[in-house]
Amino acid sequence: MSFTGINESDVDRMYLTLKKEAEDGGYRLNPDVDFTKNLIRGLLKNEQRYGYRACPCRLASGRAAEDLDIVCPCDYRDMDINDFDACYCALYVSDAIAQGGKTVSSVPERRPPRSDRGKRTAVHTISTGPVPALPLPVWRCRVCGYLCAREQPPGICPICKVTKDRFERFI
Amino acid sequence: MAVEHVDGKDKGNVMLFALSTCGWCGKTKDLLRQMGVRFDYVFVDLLEGKEQDDAMNTVEKFNPHGSFPTLVIHDKLAIIGFREQEIREALGP
Ligand code: SF4
Numbered sequence: 001m002s003f004t005g006i007n008e009s010d011v012d013r014m015y016l017t018l019k020k021e022a023e024d025g026g027y028r029l030n031p032d033v034d035f036t037k038n039l040i041r042g043l044l045k046n047e048q049r050y051g052y053r054a055c056p057c058r059l060a061s062g063r064a065a066e067d068l069d070i071v072c073p074c075d076y077r078d079m080d081i082n083d084f085d086a087c088y089c090a091l092y093v094s095d096a097i098a099q100g101g102k103t104v105s106s107v108p109e110r111r112p113p114r115s116d117r118g119k120r121t122a123v124h125t126i127s128t129g130p131v132p133a134l135p136l137p138v139w140r141c142r143v144c145g146y147l148c149a150r151e152q153p154p155g156i157c158p159i160c161k162v163t164k165d166r167f168e169r170f171i
Numbered sequence: 172m173a174v175e176h177v178d179g180k181d182k183g184n185v186m187l188f189a190l191s192t193c194g195w196c197g198k199t200k201d202l203l204r205q206m207g208v209r210f211d212y213v214f215v216d217l218l219e220g221k222e223q224d225d226a227m228n229t230v231e232k233f234n235p236h237g238s239f240p241t242l243v244i245h246d247k248l249a250i251i252g253f254r255e256q257e258i259r260e261a262l263g264p
Contacts, residue, residue, distance in 0.1 A: 035194055039192075039194050089195070091194075107252070109238035114231070
């Protein structure tokens with residue numbers, strides 16, 4: 001599908017940027033370049049109509065706060081790559097798929113349905129007993145799990161490059 | 172609702188709920204075309220307001236997750252996601 005107002009040179013540029021960022025962080029783009037560029041057209045289309053790169057395979061509400069979990073890369077990407085070898089859209093894939101040893105198949109939706117959204121809880125609750133007093137808070141990137149102890153989360157996650165608003169207070 | 176119609180072999184009511192930007196939705200649409208099946212489709216992301224809401228309520232009736240693509244066959248069976256095998260079995264020759 002092509003969209004009005006989406007420039008093919010922007011698609012090519014974004015493809016190269018995403019590919020480099022992915023590989024720098026240990027992620028892989030889908031080796032099917034046509035399929036991948038189609039998703040990138042979708043991301044650019046969403047940026048144009050919503051103001052942010054909402055997941056092309058999910059219906060965005062157009063309200064930034066409600067869609068934060070599905071701004072690409074979404075909060076569900078890493079779990080889906082672990083469990084199904086690809087993110088929900090199959091923009092990002094596992095090494096096995098990137099190297100051609102496996103093929104992608106449909107990934108079930110992990111995001112809660114409309115009626116259950118907004119009840120955000122920490123993804124993992126592990127009981128650790130009493131936590132010692134820490135000199136700094138610990139922040140967790142909801143997308144890739146990167147942890148850091150500092151006054152504020154970083155502006156950009158050094159691993160997966162998402163923005164500060166994707167961090168949650170972990171400890 | 173802006174429903175598009177694709178002509179082909181009559182296999183009863185075949186309705187595809189899709190998003191204009193979604194890769195698996197595109198693959199599902201291509202598969203149906205390639206199979207030569209008559210079907211209708213709607214891009215729910217291109218609908219607005221109440222129309223979009225009504226479409227979502229219908230999708231959720233068949234697929235509580237409200238995800239795409241949702242292919243509704245004969246107003247009964249829903250195939251969720253690009254599941255080529257299942258689609259071919261349900262609408263094959
Ligand atoms: S990581 Fe994949 S599933 Fe998540 S928003 Fe991006 S394209 Fe969609």
